[in-house]
Amino acid sequence: MKLYPLQCGKFKLDGGAMFGVVPKTLWQKTNPADENNLIELGTRSLLIEDGKKLVLIDCGLGDKQNEKFFGHYSLWGDDTLEKNLAKFGFVKDDITDVFLTHLHFDHCGGAIEWNKDRTGYEPAFKNAHYWSNEDHWKWATEPNAREKASFLPENILPIKESGQLQFLDLPKTGNYKFGTDLKMDVIFVDGHTEKQMLPVIKYQDKTIVFAADLIPTAGHIPQVYVMGYDTRPLLTMEEKAKFLQQCVDHEYLLFFEHDAHNELASVKMTDRGVKLDEIFTFNEVFGY
Template sequence: MNLYKIETGFFKLDGGAMFGVVPKVIWEKSNPADERNLCTWAMRCLLIEDEGRLILVDTGIGDKQDEKFFSHYHLHGDDSLEKSLAQAGFSKDDITDVFLTHLHFDHVGGAVVRENGELKTAFKNATYWSNKQHWEWAVNPNAREKASFLKENILPIAESGQLKFIDVVDGIQFTKNIKVRFAYGHTHAQMLPQLNYKGKTLVYMADLLPSVGHIPLPYVMSYDMFPIKTLDEKATFLKEAEANNYILILEHDPVNECCTLKSTEKGIKFDKAFTIASI
């Protein structure tokens, strides 16, 4: 197995929304905001080369929405999905599987492109993976989450015939070296790939743990549909991860690609940060 980070650029989100009930005077120490209270976040995907398959986990925000849409998110940086794939030695046509942790626009936007006014899948040779529970949740969204589930990001995947569903069974094997965990606090049936890599356990955290700044239990995003569920899921997972020395791959942390945890008198804390390439 080989792993590659796929940076797709940075965007900005409201700091208060990202940290929920935690006061700004506390969270801004680790995630400073600009004059509009916006913090910078990464959109870091993961490319897994394993047993003849090339699996892309999440796809970033993409580029097909209009200027008004993107003006809310202040995209910046020199990275893109295509550039990062090329740096790893691959192209979109090489991807065999697109694993979508969930269908919010900053995770699935790059899965569909607009060419000559037509929407089509960006990875023509790939199988796209979601699960039926989350798919139904996304295509029939509640009013609060509707703005995150954009039909132009989602429906063309089903229309292409490339969509398949993973059974919603926690710990189900996706490949020999990858199993799937499910989380329900941020959105319904979010999928987290757990990898067996070089004798270590790695978990791609998606939006269960967006950054090292979200390790303290009360630091829960206002974007989460069920924050009490997130609290419970984080508490259980962080205890397991610390006890077993898991490496956590962070999708949205603007600085840290991966981290480990340590147990202290004040609870589980951030331990060390490092890059995917250094594992």
């Protein structure tokens, strides 16, 4: 098995929205804002090569929305999924599985693209199964008013129409093991959105957790640093407390999807709760 971090593109969001009720004087220490109160974010995916499997976890914003749409998110940098796949010798048609932590547009926008004639939508990964779960799919396709702007039909419905959609069975308790060939557990959390899925991957002598929107950046590690986008913020705090304790107990490394500058981090227990320990790059930990 080999893992590859892939930056799919970078954007900006309002810092206050990203940190909820936490005062700017605190969150700007880790996530400084520009003159418009926007903070720099990324859409970092994780590619897993394991035998004949090539599994992509999330796939960024994509590029099919119009200029007005992207104008709301202040895109910056020149990263694309295709560009960074190519760095490791892959193209989109090589992907066998696309694992979607959840269906907000910044996590699944790259799943669907315009066809060559730009007359309709088609899967961007033509040879892949797309993985979600039935509870979250229902939540996304029958959206509540709070999340409706994040669940875009053009990102979601063509996946099912293509016949490439697969659902993970929901566990009655505990974590879920994804597949039989790839040894990957899945943690389900509900505070941000219904049945968000966090992959847990054992790699070399480490365990990496794809933190998705439970802990989007290194600045979100403190338990009370919860996004204003979360549908159930008090539940997020409970889930974070349990999750962070697991990270301490099992020495997990956190993989940050939305941190534009930090890839991996460890955490430690302090007299004030679980805090950031060290920041790492993939190269520092795994030698590439």
